[in-house]
Amino acid sequence: MKRSQPLALGLDFGTESVRALLVDLRGREHGSAVASYRHGQITETLPGTGTRLPADFALQDPDDWLRSSGQAVRKALRQAGRANVISIGVDFTSCTMLPTLRNGTPLCQLAQFAGAKYAWPKLWKHHGAKGQTERINQLARRRKEKWLDRYGGIIGLEWFFPKVLETLDEAPDVYDAADVWLEAGDWYVWQLVGGDAQCLPRSTCQAGYKAMWNRVDGYPSSAFFKALHPKLAGVVREKMPGRLLSPGQAAGGLTPVLARRLGLPSGIPVSAAIIDAHAGVPGAGVAEPGTLVMVLGTSNCHMLNARAELPVPGVAGVVEGGILPDLFGYETGQAAVGDAFDWLRRTVGERSFADLTQRARALPPGAEGVLCMDWMNGCRTPLMDGSLRGAFTGLTLGCGPHHLYRALLEASAFGLRWIVELLQDSGVPVRRFVATGGLPHRNPLLVQIYADVLGKTIIVHPSKQGPALGAAILGVLAAGPKSSGFSSVAAAIRAMAGADGGAPASKPVSVQPDRSAHQVYNGLYTGYRQLAELLRTAQR
Structure with a gap:
């Protein structure tokens, strides 16, 4: 019998x-399926216990990851028919x-x-570690820790070690009972490949962007951790076993x-994990430096590869090889985008975005005097402050939901x-803009406004599941050239997601800026920056 294509x-x-997502080596889709987590985001009570959670908590159930992935893979396999799966790639939210x-x-x-809230996985958007984040930043500044420059002079509320320290502060029994602390993506890959904890695969992507790790210096020193809390002195050596592997x-x-x-x-080869948004870079067909890949969704994550490491205030991280080999990957982000849009829709009582979008599109740039500060879940880049709150100004009795x-x-x-x-x-050179993820396809008005405000063309990659495609590409790299035929990372990206590929069937959409709108937005942008400074000062 003829063997099916890989x-x-x-x-x-x-x-x-x-x-x-199941794709062939030209990027053509053969099967795709989604399975929701049974418990979704755990934000009110712990499953099966009734334990109430504080307002800033966001947890998940690890059984959901295993159960739902099994459901999704089996459904995709049924769509693909006779399947010869040669590799597995995994992307995951971070820092979960x-x-x-x-x-x-x-x-x-x-x-x-089971009833201890700090024993459960903390979702990336868990914001319970505000005080711990501030302590880490203050200590790093006081000690002049050189790793802090790689993160724009400040680490984020949603990162790894603030969440570890939160548990140590609030539930020392949980901290003591933990043999291993790790990212959810690394945990899932560990479940896939098995093995002793000493050899568990940790991704350099997650470690570099969310846990202050560097290829040259490793994690922050034990002296730093000891100064932060005496029981943290050995946290890396005692509670973070494993081997560090790059995505792919x-x-x-x-x-x-x-x-x-x-x-x-x-026996199928499995790649080390990658952060979900970062998988959008190969998934958008981008292998070259200077292109800002914007993964637009619940939040926005922007990735850019460059040939040099430079300090950038408020950047979420600069990691050598963090996204693609031999390049320095810069990450920035916005904490609430799709989440904020949906919050507004629900708040104004709209069942869908259709009417809201149609009426908003009819408004001129500037929403007839209404200005918003989009800090509905704090500010990620450039201020790295999860405690900041958003605002609307310029409201009158004539304003409606569409304003x-x-x-x-x-x-x-x-x-x-x-x-x-x-x-x-x-x-840092920024020459080109590519948007990926589901939001650019569902909300073309947003992409047009982005292009108008930037005054730049934005390319919308045709794949509606760029991170999944990127994860698949990284899995192929893990399988090796004998299985895939690809001699380089760039060759795999071009073949499976770029211009050389046979899919996606539709072509990229080029969104051109409206020059007159851009001129209007130049003035409004100045007002936005002034409002940001006003609110930041008022909320200190």
């Missing part, structure tokens, strides 16, 4: 669900993290910790146990422009 599996773990035993069992699955490196082969869950043969909505879209665009200017002013 397929790559990309698993894209989001905030509410996981997507399984958890404490486990040495055998990988999450602490929340132990009877004595092989973490191991699929174990028989997980093979049965996914409906696949065992608020357009002002919010424009605020998101102004925030993006601020980020681009920071990069350019710091000497």
Whole structure:
């Protein structure tokens, strides 16, 4: 019997669900399925216990990741028919993290910790560690820690070590019981490939962008951690075992146990994990430096590869090889985008975005005097302050929901422009803009406003699942050239997601800026920056 063509599996773990994507080595889709997490975002009570959660908590159930990925993969396999899956790539939200035993069992699955909120995985958007984040930043500045410059002089509320320190402060019994602290993406890949904790695969992407790791210096020193809290002195040595691998490196082969869950043969090569948004870079067909890839969704994450490492105020991280080999990957972001849009829709009582978008499109630039500050979930880049709050100004009795909505879209665009200017002013080239993710396809008005505010053309990549495609590409790299035929990272990206590929079938959409609108927005952008400074000062 003729062997079916090789397929790559990309698993894209989001905030509410996981997507399984099967593509061939030309990027053509053969199967795609989404499975929602049974518990979604755990923000009110712990499952099965009724334990109430504080307002800033956002947790998840690790069983949901295993259960939902099995459902999604099996459904995608049914669509693909006879499938010869040669590789698996995984992207995951970050920093979503958890404490486990040495055998990988999450602490929340132990009877004595089922009702302990700090034993559960903290979702990326968990904001319970505000005080711990400030302590880390203050200590790093006081000690003049050189790693702080790689993160624009400030680390973020959603990062790894603030969440570890939060647990140590608030639930020392949970901290003591944890043999291993790790990112959820690393935990999932560990479940796929098995093995002892000492050899568990940790991604340099997650470590570099969310845990202050550097290829030359490693993590912050034990002296720094000891000064932060005496019990943290040995946290890296004692509670963070494993080997650091770059995305696209092989973490191991699929174990028989997980093979049965996914409906696949065992032994399939599995790549080290990558942050979901960062997977959007290869998934958007981008292999060259100087292109800002904007993964637009619940939040926005912007990635840019460059040939040199330069300090940028408020950047979320600069990691050598963090996105693609031999390049310095810069990450910036906006904390609330799709989330903020949906919050507004619900707040004004709209069932869908259709009417809201139509009426907002009819308004002129500037929303007839309404200006918004889009800090509905704090400010990521450039201020790295999760405590900041948003605002609307210029409201009158004549304003409707569509004024608020357009002002919010424009605020998101102004925030993006601020980020681009920071990069350019710091000497980092930004020559081209590519948008990917689901939001650019669902909300063309947003992309047009982005182009108008920037005064630049934006390319919308035709794939609606760029991170999943990027994860699949990285899985193929882990399988090696003998299985894939690709001699380089760039060749794989071009073949599976770029101009050389046979898919996606539709072509990229080029969104051109409206020059007259751009001139109007130049003045409004100045007002946005002034409002930002006013609110930042008032909220100190």
